[in-house]
Amino acid sequence: MQVTETQNEGLKRAYTMLLTAQELDAKVMDKLKEAQPDVEMKGFRKGKVPLALLKKNFGQRVLGEAMQEAVDDAMKAHFAEAGVRPAAEPAMKMTNEDWKEGDDVEVEMSYEALPEIPELDLGKIKLERLKVVPDDAAVDEALKNLASNAQDFEDRKKGSKAKDGDQITMDFVGKVDGEAFDGGSAEDYPLVLGSNSFIPGFEEQLVGVKADEEKDVTVNFPEDYQAEHLAGKEAVFSCTIKAVKAPKDAEIDDELAKKFGAEDLDALKGQIRERLEAEYGSAARAVMKRAMLDELDKMVSFELPPSMVEQEAKQIAHQLWHDDNPDVQGHDHPEIETTDEHNKLAERRVRLGLLLAELGQRAEIQVTDQEMTQAIMEQARQYPGQERQFFEFIQQNQQMQQQMRAPIFEDKVIDYVAEQAKVTEKEVTKAELEREIEKLDDEA
Template sequence: MQVNETLNEGLKREFTIVVPASEIDAELNGRLAELAPQMSLPGFRPGKVPPALLRARYGDSLLGEILEKAVNTNTEMAMNERGLRPAVQPKVEITAYDKGKDLEYTVSIELMPEIDPIDFASLSVERTIAKVDDKAVTEALERMAAQQKDSEPVADKRGAAEGDVVVIDFEGKIDGTPFDGGAAQDHHLELGSNSFIPGFEGQLVGAEVGESRDVTVSFPDDYQAAHLAGKEAVFSVTVKELRAPKPVSIDDALAQRFGLDSLDALRDAVREQMQGEFAEAARAKTKRSLLDALADRHSFAVPAGMLEEEYRGIVHQVVAHGEGAEHKHDDDGHEGHDHEGHDHHDHSGHPSEDEKISEEERAEYRQIAERRVRLGLLLSEVGRVNNIQVTDDEVTNAIRSQAARFPGQEKFVFEYYQKNPQALAQVRAPLFEDKVVDFILEMATVTDKEVTPEQLFADDEADAAEADDAAASTKTKKKASDTKAKAAAKPKKAKAAKSKKEEDAPE
């Protein structure tokens, strides 16, 4: 193997590598010798086919495999001999090859930067802490009680108002003919809940007990039942009872609605949950403060390929969520190019995602991307040097936590991750990141600051966009994997059972 370095610039390296024809020929002969005992041709017993005949019959089909192996082996050897650590997959281009002649190819490599972490003992990080007091628990219970629906019969004779619950019998007809699912008896309908076809509930405002009304509505054009979509229906409705909203008391009965025996047990459960939420928020802010400090005190170069990939990911997210600015002209009045001369149009002539955001946004997102990549590389290096690893049990526990969000579908979530190594890696990555952060925090000086719950959860929205700096791509991938896991479970999910009244209701 001959290796000539053709580029040495910053983190970029390029080499021309020549693999002698004799090496390729020897590898091919060795592969044919391995397969010979299994080969048979007409007129020859298995394993007795002459090598020259085997080469003539199967040599060309094996050559692609041999060349790929030669490229991979020699590229790895060249990097190892020079102590090079690639940041991304090397790019290989074959420049010359004919059967029986030397193989020549070029390799373009982006290297990992030299990272010299600071003394983490010199870091000072503030940790905000908020206590869960009795007032906060009481306010949470009041919100829980307000979300519960309860009603009582109206004693006075009056018409129904928004917020009231009417108990009704109804039957719907289209062109005078009843239709399936258009009738029910003793159905409880909260006026103003928008749970029925638009316009249905409003026509019952003012109705009194014992009154019958004809309610005329039109099914939406996109109604799920195609045979009803866009059609006008007349419902004959009789009001049998009128009920008014009733405040739900904060007592043992409220606790029992949540599966607990007493109000004291509910208070304890609420306090425990709030403490967990406060701790999680405090950790997030502490981590963010640490990342800010690390970003300020490290300034090594980052691989251009990784930077570009992260930048493209940010832009794609912004454009996909409609957060980017409308297309703007560049300052020089031209469209489709930034000041670096990059073409914003794809090969089909359509505007690229870059073109859908402003020049100022491009600059801002590149800065965010560079910060994210640098922090990601730094944490990765700290973990590598200090042999910080994520165990299989930790990954399993993380998947189990995700699976718990889909009751009854846990099996399908686990199967999804078992069949998708990339998704599994996306679960492992944030676990690794958190372990490295904890490792650094153990050496840093951490001071506690007590704040109110409002201060703990107060977030500047502009800063929040950059909060997941350290391997933002890691978090983005994790969120994507959560979504895919949910999708994997959803098709198998059993439909929730409905009462007969609910099935008949014209939702």
């Protein structure tokens, strides 16, 4: 196939590809020869059908496939010979749209090439890894939070009124149009006022009740209530209050530890210390990663594929718009214009993305099957009871696999760069680390 360059400006490339009728016919015949041994036809033994007859009967079916294969092979040969990689799937267009069998095939191919990325001396990068050692105060604070989350309730003084946050124990019977309905009754039901676990407006009416009091609560079921026979209807709940209890933080002792799966309080403190170390380490890594990317960005300068920058800028603008308009869930909104700020940030992201990909390729960094499986399993835990379906969905979806593989690959490249760089460790306080994290949010 004849390939002629028609554009070579910056990273933009365009070519015309000419596949002659003779070349296409030869490709068709090759495919028919390949299939011939398995073809059976009346009057001929298997594998003995003449090629001319095969062409007459199956030539049209094979023609499109042969044409596509010829173009694909020419494209692969071009990339191999030119030593370039396209930034995205090349655009292909057949220019002689009135083509008929027996004509040459003319195809136009255009793409943006990936830029040449210079070699870097990663040993010149100087980084600081912050380290926070969890102190007793941090562990005690975490224990207090656990005790608060594991709160108990104790009876209020007799005659006390229920407050928001109190737990009341009650019997109730719900009726619509004077008739009790399924699921509308319970005995000794514990309800924390303000938890919003009942129909809107229900809990507010019970603030101020006392033990041994009876109270009717009137509410309207929401229009979109899941039980259609109750949706939008008024209901009256006759409630008998049996107890009013005030919240009380759980005692910080061995019993609390056992609630969270530890043998005793000392073991729980050890687990908390390990968790805090992991949290601080993750935060410190984020700070070091930003510093690393800043250093890498200073070290390189190369031309960027315009379409990649444009697409990234649009995504940034779109995301920032939704951040400013959280009430808009869908994409039914005016077109969002990109700004110089969006373009500048897009250029940085594209440049660093290409650089990290190149560094990973040069270092022969791979994402293993085990790492992918672990990542899928971690995400699958977010769908209790549907883990298997999620796992199978990912296995059958190449795009989702790539989305999950990309951050794992990037993390491994970051680790690789850190290994080559000069990294010093600096011990800081929790407050100092938090200030560094806040800077990342401000600069994002």
